[in-house]
Structure formats: structure tokens, C-alpha cells
Amino acid sequence: MASTIDMFEDRQDYHQFDGSIIGVDNFDTFRDPEPIDLWYEKNFYGRVDQRNNAVFIGDDVFASQDKLKMLTDDGIYVLDFVADAFTDLKRRIDNILTYTGRFGGPTISKHSVIRDFTVKKGLVHALPLFEEHIKRYFDVFMKDYLRSTFRDAQVKNFDDFVKFFFEFFKISGSRVPITPSGFVKSQYCSPLISGLMLEISFDDHDDDNKKGEYIDDLNFDFYHAIVKQYGFYVDKNAPWRLVANISSPQMQRYWIRGDRESDLPPYDIPEEEKKIREKCREITEATSATGLIELQYELKGEKIEKYLQPNSVANLFDTYYTRAYRHDVYSIAMFLFEFYNEYVSSFPKIIVEKQESCANQIWIKAGRPTSGYATLSRTIIERKMITEEELSKWSSQKLLKMYISMKAKEEGIKISEPRLDQIMRNASRIFIYFDKKDLDNGHTVEYINMEMKGFTKVKGVVTKFSISEGQLAPSPASAGSNGGNY
Numbered sequence: 501m502a503s504t505i506d507m508f509e510d511r512q513d514y515h516q517f518d519g520s521i522i523g524v525d526n527f528d529t530f531r532d533p534e535p536i537d538l539w540y541e542k543n544f545y546g547r548v549d550q551r552n553n554a555v556f557i558g559d560d561v562f563a564s565q566d567k568l569k570m571l572t573d574d575g576i577y578v579l580d581f582v583a584d585a586f587t588d589l590k591r592r593i594d595n596i597l598t599y600t601g602r603f604g605g606p607t608i609s610k611h612s613v614i615r616d617f618t619v620k621k622g623l624v625h626a627l628p629l630f631e632e633h634i635k636r637y638f639d640v641f642m643k644d645y646l647r648s649t650f651r652d653a654q655v656k657n658f659d660d661f662v663k664f665f666f667e668f669f670k671i672s673g674s675r676v677p678i679t680p681s682g683f684v685k686s687q688y689c690s691p692l693i694s695g696l697m698l699e700i701s702f703d704d705h706d707d708d709n710k711k712g713e714y715i716d717d718l719n720f721d722f723y724h725a726i727v728k729q730y731g732f733y734v735d736k737n738a739p740w741r742l743v744a745n746i747s748s749p750q751m752q753r754y755w756i757r758g759d760r761e762s763d764l765p766p767y768d769i770p771e772e773e774k775k776i777r778e779k780c781r782e783i784t785e786a787t788s789a790t791g792l793i794e795l796q797y798e799l800k801g802e803k804i805e806k807y808l809q810p811n812s813v814a815n816l817f818d819t820y821y822t823r824a825y826r827h828d829v830y831s832i833a834m835f836l837f838e839f840y841n842e843y844v845s846s847f848p849k850i851i852v853e854k855q856e857s858c859a860n861q862i863w864i865k866a867g868r869p870t871s872g873y874a875t876l877s878r879t880i881i882e883r884k885m886i887t888e889e890e891l892s893k894w895s896s897q898k899l900l901k902m903y904i905s906m907k908a909k910e911e912g913i914k915i916s917e918p919r920l921d922q923i924m925r926n927a928s929r930i931f932i933y934f935d936k937k938d939l940d941n942g943h944t945v946e947y948i949n950m951e952m953k954g955f956t957k958v959k960g961v962v963t964k965f966s967i968s969e970g971q972l973a974p975s976p977a978s979a980g981s982n983g984g985n986y
Contacts, residue, residue, distance in 0.1 A: 534733075535734045535739075544684075544685055546693075546694025546696040546743075548685065549817040550817065553949065554681040555822060556680070556684055556693050557625070559627065568623065569583035569584070571622060576619050576620075577622050579623075586732075597615065609718055613714055619699070622692065622699075623692060627680075634835055642843055652850065653850050656883065666902055679824075679832065680828055684824050696743060699741045703740055714739035729750060731748045732744060755816070828903060829945055830940075840885075844883040848883055849880055850881050850883065852880075897928060907949075
């Protein structure tokens with residue numbers, strides 16, 4: 501079977517398809533609907549902002565749920581405006597399926613694989629995914645890198661644990677990230693964390709036969725065109741996945757409407773505001789992309805444009821997402837704290853063995869030198885857990901320097917020792933004078949994040965590592981693996 505990418509590119513009926521037979525207004529807008537390629541072209545769509553910062557939907561959004569909407573009774577969520585767009589799309593599809601027969605218009609075949617528009621997958625919470633990833637990482641570190649080797653006997657305290665951890669990271673960090681920002685931009689993180697995607701099938705993303713069933717379906721062109729009318733891409737490598745196109749006028753119509761409704765007061769709307777809303781009625785009822793664009797040029801006035809102009813991408817990320825780098829240093833410190841104490845709890849004592857020479861004592865007794873005879877001494881050392889108070893007093897300078905090196909490793913950036921020291925000096929000043937020795941204030945990590953963007957990426961390395969079946973194993977890099985298995 502040909503690859504699904506070839507199947508997409510070779511479909512001549514994309515160019516020949518006549519939109520009039522399905523009743524799509526202004527079909528020129530939807531001709532040649534290009535799918536989105538999350539494997540090779542837009543690997544991190546919805547996971548990075550306009551400045552290439554890794555982002556995710558934070559705990560505050562999940563707690564309040566004021567920016568999320570549930571699509572099914574069993575708790576499948578997406579961002580609110582994406583849910584509104586899909587609800588209208590599903591209503592349109594359901595109507596098409598209902599009104600069949602002689603006067604019913606175009607419909608979808610009874611044997612089509614795209615008749616069922618029930619959502620099977622939606623938003624995935626990034627932080628639990630990250631925590632599970634970190635747990636596997638530390639399991640490998642503690643069991644294989646420490647416990648099964650001579651290194652275990654050298655871990656007497658928290659500093660020793662951190663030292664070996666950093667050594668381990670130097671081996672694996674270019675392939676297996678451990679910071680939230682590195683994880684979000686890795687193959688280990690699902691693209692579903694964006695809240696911009698939903699899936700209408702549980703099919704395996706590695707199953708080309710299933711992809712072929714969708715693309716070869718007689719109704720696929722109709723499906724592809726109509727989802728674009730509501731502001732969605734079709735995923736090129738998983739045709740049952742719909743991805744909100746946040747730059748499309750169709751999707752922005754839902755976004756604008758949601759923002760306007762959330763911004764306006766619920767009661768006692770001023771008369772001036774009522775006039776503005778009345779003038780905006782046409783855009784609320786617009787049903788096509790071209791109609792929306794025409795309205796934007798026809799209507800004038802600063803206050804009206806506040807509601808009619810599409811929101812910026814920056815506004816989207818500021819409204820819905822959390823920048824992952826702001827959690828990096830805290831996460832590293834807390835995981836080191838948690839897993840060190842877990843290690844001490846599991847293995848509270850170590851026996852240090854040392855060969856002690858008896859030659860000197862024999863010489864004294866015998867009155868002549870000797871080169872032989874030694875005894876084995878054993879010393880039992882009790883490891884002590886670290887408290888949160890002790891962690892808070894642990895060297896912030898050590899933590900920051902380690903973080904800078906780790907961030908560079910994850911991003912594939914090569915930094916010389918003098919340059920590293922320079923960044924560290926600047927970070928230390930910001931930490932002391934701007935953050936007042938409190939990393940939660942954010943200026944220090946923001947500075948480090950910006951500095952990491954000023955370097956040239958390191959070219960591909962020979963050996964990369966991945967976690968496979970609990971083992972840290974070498975594996976080749978794959979540009980197409982990002983998020984492909986979710």
C-alpha cells in the first residue's frame with residue numbers, strides 16, 4: 501500500500517471536486533483543503549507559542565474550567581471555542597444524515613467510515629503525563645545507573661545524588677528531556693495537550709490501512725471540505741483527528757464570539773454597547789469565511805473593530821496557556837527532592853568497604869618490611885532524608901547552573917564554559933536584585949529562556965537515547981515521531 505502522504509498528494513479529485521453538489525457556500529475558499537502534518541511539518545502545533553516557547557494548559561484552567569467545554573458525558577474536553585465549532589459541525593453532519601431521500605440533498609453513505617462524529621479523544625492534561633514520564637526516567641536512573649552499579653555506595657547524601665543525576669542527564673538529556681518545557685516539545689508528549697484537537701476514532705496512528713480506509717472513502721472529499729468550513733484541519737497522518745486552525749476566519753469567528761461574550765457584563769449593558777452589539781449581529785450570523793472577511797472591511801469604528809478583528813495568536817496563548825519554562829526550575833528541584841527521599845526510604849543504609857593494609861603493623865612486629873597482607877574494613881553509613889526547609893536552603897546557584905546546562909542540552913545548544921559562566925553571572929544578579937532570591941518571581945528563568953534562543957543548534961549526534969521498557973537504550977532520532985503515537 502502506498503504511504504498515506506502519497507495518497508493525499510496523489511488525489512486528483514481534490515482539484516476536480518465541485519463544491520456545489522454539497523451546498524458549501526463560496527467553495528473557492530475550501531478548494532484544495534490542505535491537511536495539517538503533525539509529524540514532519542508542524543510537529544509542535546498548539547504546543548509552542550509565537551516565540552517558540554513550550555506551552556500547556558495549566559492547572560488553573562482545569563480547576564476553573566471556564567475556558568474549557570465538555571463534548572461528551574464521559575468527560576472529554578477541548579478549549580471552549582473549539583467545542584463550539586465542533587458542536588456546530590456535528591449538528592450539520594447529523595442534519596445531513598437525517599434528511600435523506602429524494603428531497604434530502606447530499607448525504608453520507610451508510611457504509612462510510614466517517615458517519616460517526618462521536619468524539620473519542622480530546623484534551624489531555626499535560627502535567628500528569630509529565631509526572632509519569634519523570635517517574636519512568638528516575639526509575640531508570642535509580643535502579644540501573646545507581647543501584648546496579650558501584651555508584652550506589654557513593655551516594656551518601658543529597659549532593660551526591662544530584663551529582664550522579666546530572667552525570668546521567670548528560671548522557672540522556674539530548675533525547676529524553678526532564679524539564680516541562682523540554683517534555684512538551686518532545687515525542688513523549690501528546691499533541692492532544694493543546695486542547696485544539698479531537699479524534700472521532702480510537703484507530704491506531706501507526707496503522708496505514710486504517711488511514712487508507714478514510715482517504716479512499718467515497719465521502720472523504722466532502723468530509724475534508726466541510727470540516728474546513730468550520731475552521732478545522734484534517735490531520736494528514738490520522739484523518740480521524742480534527743485540528744482547530746486558529747488562523748482561519750472560520751475558527752476565529754467562534755473565538756471572537758466567545759471572547760466577546762465573556763468580556764461583556766451580564767446585566768445593565770450600556771446603550772452604546774447595545775448599539776455596537778447590534779451592529780455586530782451580521783458577523784455573529786456570518787456563515788462563510790469570505791462573508792466574514794467582507795464584513796470586516798465594511799464595518800468601521802474603533803470600538804466595533806475591537807470585537808470584529810480576529811484575535812492575535814499572542815492573545816490566544818496569553819489567555820489559555822501557561823509558558824512551560826516558568827515551571828522548569830521548580831520541577832527539577834521538587835523531583836530531585838522527592839526521588840532522593842524515595843531512594844533513601846528504600847535503601848536507608850550503605851556499607852562502605854575498604855581494603856586496609858597491614859604491612860606497616862607487620863613491619864613493626866617482625867622488624868622487617870613486607871609487601872603483603874591486608875584486611876577488609878566495613879563501615880555502615882545511614883543516609884538521611886532531606887527536608888523541605890533544607891531544600892529551600894540548598895544552593896540556588898548550583899540549581900541555576902545545572903538548569904542552564906540542562907536547558908542547553910535539551911535544546912541541542914552548544915555553550916562554551918566562558919559563555920556559561922557569563923550567563924550564570926547575569927542570572928545570579930537577576931535572581932538577587934530582581935527576583936529578591938525568589939525564583940517564583942520569574943525574571944531569572946525568563947532571562948535564561950531568552951538566552952537559550954540566541955544560540956545555533958548543534959547538528960545531529962551519533963547516539964541518542966530513549967526510555968524503552970524501563971531501560972535507557974540508544975535509538976535513532978525520528979523527525980516523524982513527534983506525537984505520532986497518541
